[in-house]
Amino acid sequence: MNARFEYLLRLGDDALLLGQQLGLWTGHGPVLEEDIALTNIGLDQIGQARAWLTLAGRAEGTGRDEDTLAFHRDQSKFRNALLCERPNGHFGDTIVRQFLFDAYAVPLHAGLAQSNDAEISAIAKKSAKESAYHLRHSQAWMVRLGDGTTESHAKVQESLNLLLPFVGDLFHSDEVSSTAASEGWGVDPAGLRDAWEATLTETLEAAQLRRPDAAPEQVGGRLGRHTEQLSFLLAEMQVLPRTYPDAKW
Amino acid sequence: MENPLCPSSVLSAFPDVFLKRMEMDLLQRFEAYVASEKKIEPKDWMPDAYRKTLIRQISQHAHSEIVGMLPEGNWISRAPSLKRKAILMAKVQDEAGHGLYLYSACETLGVQRDDTIADLHSGKAKYSSIFNYPTLTWADMGAVGWLVDGAAIMNQVPLCKCSYGPYARAMVRVCKEESFHQRQGFQIMMTLAQGTEDQKAMAQDALNRWWWPSIMMFGPPDDNSPNSAQSMAWNIKRFSNDELRQKFIDLTVPQAELIGLTIPDADLKWNEETGHYEHGPIDWAEFNRVIAGHGPCNKERLAARNKAWDDGAWVREAAGAHAEKRAARKAASNTAAA
Numbered sequence: 001m002n003a004r005f006e007y008l009l010r011l012g013d014d015a016l017l018l019g020q021q022l023g024l025w026t027g028h029g030p031v032l033e034e035d036i037a038l039t040n041i042g043l044d045q046i047g048q049a050r051a052w053l054t055l056a057g058r059a060e061g062t063g064r065d066e067d068t069l070a071f072h073r074d075q076s077k078f079r080n081a082l083l084c085e086r087p088n089g090h091f092g093d094t095i096v097r098q099f100l101f102d103a104y105a106v107p108l109h110a111g112l113a114q115s116n117d118a119e120i121s122a123i124a125k126k127s128a129k130e131s132a133y134h135l136r137h138s139q140a141w142m143v144r145l146g147d148g149t150t151e152s153h154a155k156v157q158e159s160l161n162l163l164l165p166f167v168g169d170l171f172h173s174d175e176v177s178s179t180a181a182s183e184g185w186g187v188d189p190a191g192l193r194d195a196w197e198a199t200l201t202e203t204l205e206a207a208q209l210r211r212p213d214a215a216p217e218q219v220g221g222r223l224g225r226h227t228e229q230l231s232f233l234l235a236e237m238q239v240l241p242r243t244y245p246d247a248k249w
Numbered sequence: 250m251e252n253p254l255c256p257s258s259v260l261s262a263f264p265d266v267f268l269k270r271m272e273m274d275l276l277q278r279f280e281a282y283v284a285s286e287k288k289i290e291p292k293d294w295m296p297d298a299y300r301k302t303l304i305r306q307i308s309q310h311a312h313s314e315i316v317g318m319l320p321e322g323n324w325i326s327r328a329p330s331l332k333r334k335a336i337l338m339a340k341v342q343d344e345a346g347h348g349l350y351l352y353s354a355c356e357t358l359g360v361q362r363d364d365t366i367a368d369l370h371s372g373k374a375k376y377s378s379i380f381n382y383p384t385l386t387w388a389d390m391g392a393v394g395w396l397v398d399g400a401a402i403m404n405q406v407p408l409c410k411c412s413y414g415p416y417a418r419a420m421v422r423v424c425k426e427e428s429f430h431q432r433q434g435f436q437i438m439m440t441l442a443q444g445t446e447d448q449k450a451m452a453q454d455a456l457n458r459w460w461w462p463s464i465m466m467f468g469p470p471d472d473n474s475p476n477s478a479q480s481m482a483w484n485i486k487r488f489s490n491d492e493l494r495q496k497f498i499d500l501t502v503p504q505a506e507l508i509g510l511t512i513p514d515a516d517l518k519w520n521e522e523t524g525h526y527e528h529g530p531i532d533w534a535e536f537n538r539v540i541a542g543h544g545p546c547n548k549e550r551l552a553a554r555n556k557a558w559d560d561g562a563w564v565r566e567a568a569g570a571h572a573e574k575r576a577a578r579k580a581a582s583n584t585a586a587a
Contacts, residue, residue, distance in 0.1 A: 016331075023325040023334070026341050027318035028553065030561020031568075032349055035318070039342040046335045053331075067330045091564045147574060148567025155563065240329035240387055247445050249329040249387070249437075 003179035004059040006079065007186050009069070010176075010222055012052030013080035016070055017230075018101060019045030020237050021088050030091050037137055041098070044130040051123045071241035075230045081169035082221040085230045089159065092145055092152070096159040099138035099203065104170045105131035107195035111187035120185055139203050146207025153208070160204075161212045168217030170196070176222075283484050288414035291357035299483055303413050304358050306485065311351035312369045313377035314344045316550050320384040321393060329387055336433055337390060343426045350419040357415045370555050377401075378536070379462050381544030388441050388448075388455035394434015396456075396463040396501065402427045403497045404467065407487035435504065442508040449509075456505065457513040464528070465536045467494040498526050 022042025029035035053066040064072075083101060088094045109131050112124030145156040173190040180186025204211055220226065240249070275294050282289070289295055321341050328334035352362045368374035379397055384390070405427065408420040441452035468474055468490040480486035488496075505512050516529030538544065 019334075020326060023322075023338055026325055026338065026345075027315075027322035028557040028560075030557070030564035032315070032345055032352075034561075034564075035345045036342055036349070039338050039345070043335060043338045043342065046331055046338065050331045050335070070331055071329075091561065144568050144571040145564070148569075148571040149563070151563050152567030152570075236326050239327050244329075244445065244447055247329070247448050249333055249440060249444075 008056035016049035102135035103199035314348035391437030392455035412484035
């Protein structure tokens with residue numbers, strides 16, 4: 001198994017699925033400023049996806065580039081965390097999904113910035129600036145919605161109850177991640193959980209939200225076992241390159 | 250030169266009979282001031298009709314940016330490469346930004362953004378009719394950038410010199426971004442025109458569908474343009490609809506030829522004497538039909554805007570409620586500290 005390829009795919013696919021879904025908000029946000037913010041965050045995610053997938057393609061060494069990997073893989077070959085393929089739902093669902101991810105992305109990028117691989121470190125340093133900003137945005141909305149009206153509090157609490165069980169993949173450790181960590185070019189995701197927990201606790205307190213009772217976590221994305229949603233997402237995303245395989249765009 | 254126009258708030262101190270005389274005097278001074286290419290600023294006195302014209306024009310322009318996000322946003326999820334996806338997201342996000350500057354420019358004339366948006370949602374306010382056409386294939390992203398943004402630039406560059414300062418300044422930035430959008434649209438078309446047979450057909454089909462609506466974007470012909478003369482006198486408008494349309498056609502036809510696409514106008518021909526292209530008759534009945542609400546997508550566009558606004562109501566209310574709670578907590582802690 002090519003651990004480097006697998007590891008980079010995980011990074012790239014998380015960003016790709018979030019970017020793909022955030023883009024769906026363009027023109028449909030609750031207020032113009034949020035159309036801009038969500039599209040901008042989605043744009044950052046697509047930028048990160050391109051960088052990680054390009055590097056993944058090179059690590060694999062069979063000539064696949066960012067687009068071949070994004071548009072010509074079936075759902076079982078995707079390595080994104082299940083959280084990232086959860087549907088947009090309403091604004092609160094999108095915010096909670098993004099917050100749970102951002103709280104993980106900040107320590108992840110900080111760790112990867114220390115990578116002994118110059119390219120991984122460079123992409124992570126750029127991504128770290130973006131994820132810090134994304135967290136500020138999603139955290140601020142967690143607090144506004146949690147500590148807003150009775151309706152918004154109830155809605156965002158429900159989003160949290162639904163999405164929290166899907167974070168397991170983010171901290172999934174296996175042979176791939178332990179190789180990444182032991183060789184010094186990646187980080188062990190299990191080690192990011194404390195920082196993520198601290199951000200979660202602090203934010204839920206400010207937002208006056210209750211941490212749902214512990215439930216079994218849904219996992220499988222890192223191994224290619226996905227939810228029903230992914231296939232629909234990919235069908236839409238991949239339609240043109242699949243329909244016109246010889247075309248250059 | 251000092252602005253000789255009196256702030257409008259000063260006028261309220263005078264009785265009506267004097268007011269009338271002063272207004273006539275102010276109107277003359279206003280017209281002379283505008284004729285000397287000076288900018289009117291928000292606190293300056295301005296005739297009511299000038300204010301109303303600008304509110305109508307700037308808010309329609311803002312609405313066009315926002316409704317215009319929908320036909321292009323439609324293809325973000327299906328962009329055929331990650332690079333194209335990123336470019337399209339950046340472009341549509343720019344349009345949202347234009348909407349924001351323009352709503353802000355409109356607010357300097359004394360109207361609130363939410364009220365202006367409510368007029369859009371109720372169907373009272375208009376937006377550019379071009380966005381009532383559907384985007385059916387990826388090539389439409391090329392055609393919209395190349396033709397629709399191209400026509401918009403033609404209309405908007407003169408607005409950088411518009412007599413109303415906030416609008417003119419907003420347009421400087423808008424035009425810089427639009428000109429980039431136009432080039433990226435042309436680049437999509439060029440790539441398709443040089444691509445596979447399917448791609449070439451897609452590009453030609455998009456040009457066929459977008460050409461006539463694009464040249465209608467300049468508005469009715471000069472002999473049937475009700476608001477033009479006054480707007481020209483006030484230096485809001487600088488060129489007539491037909492002048493701008495001709496300029497657009499003269500510039501665009503050679504671009505289509507360069508990439509091997511055919512303009513869908515059998516009557517189109519170059520006139521050596523005038524140095525301009527002559528074009529076939531424009532279907533103004535179609536133009537009027539779409540403006541009147543009967544285009545292919547009028548109902549979808551308004552429904553999408555209304556849905557976004559209605560679905561977002563609880564979010565806006567939450568943000569307002571949270572801001573109030575924060576302010577109350579801050580006030581309470583300040584009182585306690587004192």
